[in-house]
Amino acid sequence: MVVKVVATAYGGPEVLAVIDEEVGLPSPGEVLIDVRAAGTNPIDYKLYAGNMGSDPSQLPMPLGLEASGVVLAVGADAVGPMGEIHIGDEVIVYPARGTYAEQVIVPASAVVRKPANVTFEEAAGLLLTGATAVHALTATGVLAGDTLVIHGASGGVGLIAVQLAVAKGARVIATAGESSHAELRRLGAEPVVYGEGLADRIRDLAPDGVDAAIDAVGTDEALDVSLALLADRSRIATIAAGRRGLELGVKSLGVGPGSDPGAEIRAAARLELVRLVEEGAIEIRVASTYPLADAAAAHRELASGHTHGKIVLLP
Ligand SMILES: NC(=O)c1ccc[n+]([C@@H]2O[C@H](COP(=O)([O-])OP(=O)(O)OC[C@H]3O[C@@H](n4cnc5c(N)ncnc54)[C@H](OP(=O)(O)O)[C@@H]3O)[C@@H](O)[C@H]2O)c1
Structure with missing residues (x-):
């Protein structure tokens, strides 16, 4: 039996329960992972908060879409996007389901190599945010020499998007609370505080205008300011305000009706990341870690909307 965290009802973090479950052996095309760290993401709590429906047949709901760990068993014909998978391999899994667990069975297609130069905690937080950031940069066509605004730059997606854009040779103006400005400068961005007067602060920094904008926070301000700064709506993308993004004619990326899931871009991005x-x-950047059994506390911190990096669960 292994320990696993599930949502037993729709609601707040109080609906999370720690249960024991038999995992079994992987079927053909599957891999059994000994989870060393599970990445948390806002979608994890949004799913049981009812933001995406409240179908009772989805309960109890397994949680967690990504993790790092060690391969315990390999089903027949289980070949991953990086080739053969062997028992003992250190790996990252994404996209998977039910990674808030001591062990999880995942499709081989979700298994990639864990870079040896990062910890399991760091590796567990790489792929969901990283693949989203790659998708957002691709959708907005960011190239060397562009001036890009990233709203919500101090969050999980924002921090990776900043680094990827800087590495491409773009100039990055990053909105974030003051406490993250030194970190964003270290990563090569030019931070500005969000709130009243944001458009003017960005105009002061970039009097010749901006070329693209990514909303990684979902506030009205992020999209309104992007529209005020940039005429070409095909170079504005939101990952967090899908419905409004579609109404405004900007690119809406990820889950939700009408949004571009970018499945191929995101799958390929894993290897690049x-x-x-x-x-x-x-x-x-790992912001904090919690024991797996304290997933509810981790979600309370995550739901504050002011974490600066990844919150990771440790089985
Ligand atoms: N569509 C997709 O495929 C997809 C994928 C991943 C995530 N998402 C969504 O994207 C959003 C961000 O995800 P995440 O994992 O990066 O979240 P996160 O790690 O919780 O980061 C959120 C960040 O937003 C900043 N923030 C809060 N209020 C702000 C404001 N008014 N203006 C600018 N920044 C503000 C916070 O920093 P401060 O403390 O500095 O305010 C915090 O660092 C979530 O809504 C998530 O559900 C969508």
């Missing part, structure tokens, strides 16, 4: 981490070109 692993390589960039191995080269030391991007780093993953």
